[in-house]
Amino acid sequence: MSENTAVAPSTTMPRAAAASAAARSGSRARLGWLVPTIYIVFLMVPIYWLLTMSFKTTNEILGGLTLWPHKFTFANYQTIFTDPSWYMGYVNSIIYVTINTVISVVAALPAAYAFSRYRFLGDKHLFFWLLTNRMAPPAVFALPFFQLYSAIGLFDTHIAVALSHCLFNVPLAVWILEGFMSGVPKEIDETAYIDGYSWPRFFTKIFMPLIASGIGVTAFFCFMFSWVELLLAKTLTSVAAKPIAAAMTKTASASGYQIGLLAAAGVLTIIPGAVVIYFVRNYIAKGFALGRV
């Protein structure tokens, strides 16, 4: 499997693209753009709805259906950016997501190398066991996690959330990185050793630059899954490290039902993801394709 998938993206992408374009051109080609366009419109309508609501006053939202804000207001955003209990939520989320991404990638690098280069006692079982943690429903772990992190005194800290997200992000990172590493020919390792490189020096100076895009893709996925996960993040925090999405639940309870505020907070949670995705747009598809189960 490794020979056709691992080599493919770097060498055959443009050719393949041109070829499948040729294969697909024909009577269908003129209407082919319709399907993705309809799909993207379908994706964008709810987001547009959220965006318009974030600029509306509560009265306008509750008053009936308007397709765009008639009384354009920034008040919702103003509330979020001036109230620490709101904007600290973003800061907290970004802190633990960053810590988690760094831990996941750093721990996964040597492990993925081991899986891609060596056979060792129990390697296949270990790999499957790692993957089973990606399958563990967070709902199952919420309560035990709360007790575990309370017991070791990490409750309501960023590091607790970052560590707990390792449960599913580390296996994912190993999975994706291993795919990228298997695409690098083994001769490179051997040549480096003959040239007198020690393993750590070889790994950081030669090997890591070779799989730089793989590391980028992995970091992206770790960021993404840590950013969107909430059940654990909410369970493990109360005040000091409370994530933004948990702060959103208070609009419904404490201060009445402020839909506009909720919408504005929602819009702001989409932005970091959109920025990150823009930077890795050329690698997203590749990252999934190379990961092997």
Added chain:
Amino acid sequence: MDKTWNNRAWFMVLPVLVLVAFNAIIPLMTVVNYSVQETFGDNVFLFHGVGFFQDVLTSERFHSALLRSLAFTAIILAIEIPLGVAIALTMPNKGVWVSVCLVLMALPLLIPWNVVGAIWNLFALPQIGLLGRMLNGIGFDYNYTRNPVDAWFTLVLMDVWHWTSLVVLLAYAGLSSIPDAYYQAAKIDGASRWAVFRFIQLPKMKRVLTIAILLRFMDSFMIYTEPSVLTGGGPGNSTTVLSIDLVKIALGQFDLGPAAAMSIIYFLIILLLCWVFYTLMMRNEEQ
């Protein structure tokens, strides 16, 4: 690739092992612990054996929640996989539109899950939401907070909105790794569009599609945040899938024993299905 036999590779795996074991084994053992012990508060525990497991396995409530979860997963897979492949096949192949499509399609994947729930909650409100007003406007009596069928419709639509892009991205990655020689050969043979799909594109996508099905199966079977924000399991119990029921029992009623037993059964079901999948896949790859 030939791999060297080297047991010292364990040292490289060690950090990952420690990190994951800390997060997986300790909580899992806590759950196992609860599942076999009865408690009446005050940290007094009595050994209860497999009683809770028997209770859960024979309870009507568990059966219906399991059935709802399985039905949800089946519907999701039946819609998202073919739809995702169809969209990937019609995606542009080059130029600036590829990037535009990829970025826009990936956007829902990066929205925190409770925000996804909140978006659809507001979007589908019968009186002030765009979708709700539209459906009511064209003559449907749509209200997802009252009518179970509408609640399911909204839930499925939300998941299709949220996750189909994952299938598209995977299928697209599989398609773009097909060398052009395959298409040229097909052209020389005068293969039909269907034949190209059936004998070139589908086999080449098999691996990524397996990953897609596996990921979508796991995630849709474990889904919690989105339905809990959207419908909270209601109306009645009509959208109470396994994980929602689990949290209701564990945190709502604080019945730790039954909740823990249910967690383990739930986890085992996922594990078993994934193991079957994994072995089938591995067998295919070795051939």
